[in-house]
Amino acid sequence: MQEDQRLDRQVCFALYAAARTATAAYRDALAELGLTYTQYVTLLALWERDGRTVSELGTLLHLDSGTLSPLLKRLAAHGVVERRRDETDERRVSIHLTEAGHAMREQVEAIQRRLREHVDMTDEELATLRELAHRFTGAAAPTPTTQGASQ
Template sequence: MPDTPPPSVELDDQLCFALYAASRAVTARYRPMLDKMGLTYPQYLVMMLLWETDGQTVGQLGSRLALDSGTLSPLLKRLTAAGLVTRHRRVDDERSVSIVLTEAGRALESQALDVSSEMIGALGLTIAEFDHLKTELRALTDKVSTNGNTAPA
């Protein structure tokens, strides 16, 4: 392929490591703010989806977060035990479970806006840079997910 990087086994040449390091750094930056909210980062992601649209099913949440039920179920049990969500079998499909925010769960949304604001400030990106980075990362995710590429990056 023309204009592709040459194969390398050096760590600093690997896109996967750059993504890994960036992900760990961003997640670490979230940690103290989320600790104040009593949430882990994966729990925060679930809560964000519920603040967008309350009453989603376990399947819907798992699909959006790319998590299987074995990972998502314990996370949801902890959110339930913390009093932030409730779980209900759906009337229209008893095999399906809806996750609904409690008042305490809804109340955390205002704190989440502060978290978002602080993270945006920490990144120091313009709106255009922020949008471009999200677009590029989503495109990368789609390419890797749909092409079934297993080549090192």
Template sequence: MPDDSTLDRQVCFALYSASRAITAAYRTLLADLGVTYPQYLVLMVLWERDDRGVRELGDLLELDSGTLSPLLKRLESLGLIERRRLATDERRVHIHLTPAGSALRERSSDIPGRLALATGLSVPELDQLRVTLTRVRDTLHSPHHSEEI
């Protein structure tokens, strides 16, 4: 029987090391676009639907404001987004793509396919992996789960 206490048998380490490998692959793929992986995630959310509140972005990306604010400042300095205060509530800020930010979508359209190819997994295998990881995340985030720990 295998020793379940060894590093190579730990699910957490497999997830951690796979995440680092995926992020490194993205770093290479995103170098030509001049954005980091977290910046790319922000752009992806805005490409799905422009004009989002900062809080909504943070919720979707699971980022706190201390992490998200510098990302947004950098994207703004790159000319890819604009931050606008709402006229109805000056405390609320919405994020909008600039024309350059919108144009980057076309230049990045091959990235998901290139990354998928780099993993060596088939499309069904990748889809199943995404479903499984989403289920793990949702279970660990559920209020009932935190009571069980």
């Protein structure tokens, strides 16, 4: 009866499906470098600025320590990053790229270029998709229960 309830009308489902398609597209190529998609975006954040704390990465990637702690431990075990206790604040742990971590950047760039070519959409379309997805993230993020559910 309610046509708005159909699966193919749902923006959220479209995003859910697209996001998993995106990570799937990276999967095989990243696996050759021994990386998962989330580990890859963590490296993107570190290439942009090295030495971030766990919390900073969490804010940027929208992930908490429950996800990042073991993930960073695996990246460290893999020799890609190094974890350092902050000397001025012993609660903090800063994450630093190793030589191997820096070296991966070029290979990842090649992967990104290859995947971009594989997607049959224009730059404009992808830019619009990115912008709208970004706006959606901002618009839907603050939980509705906190904002106006007291009534």
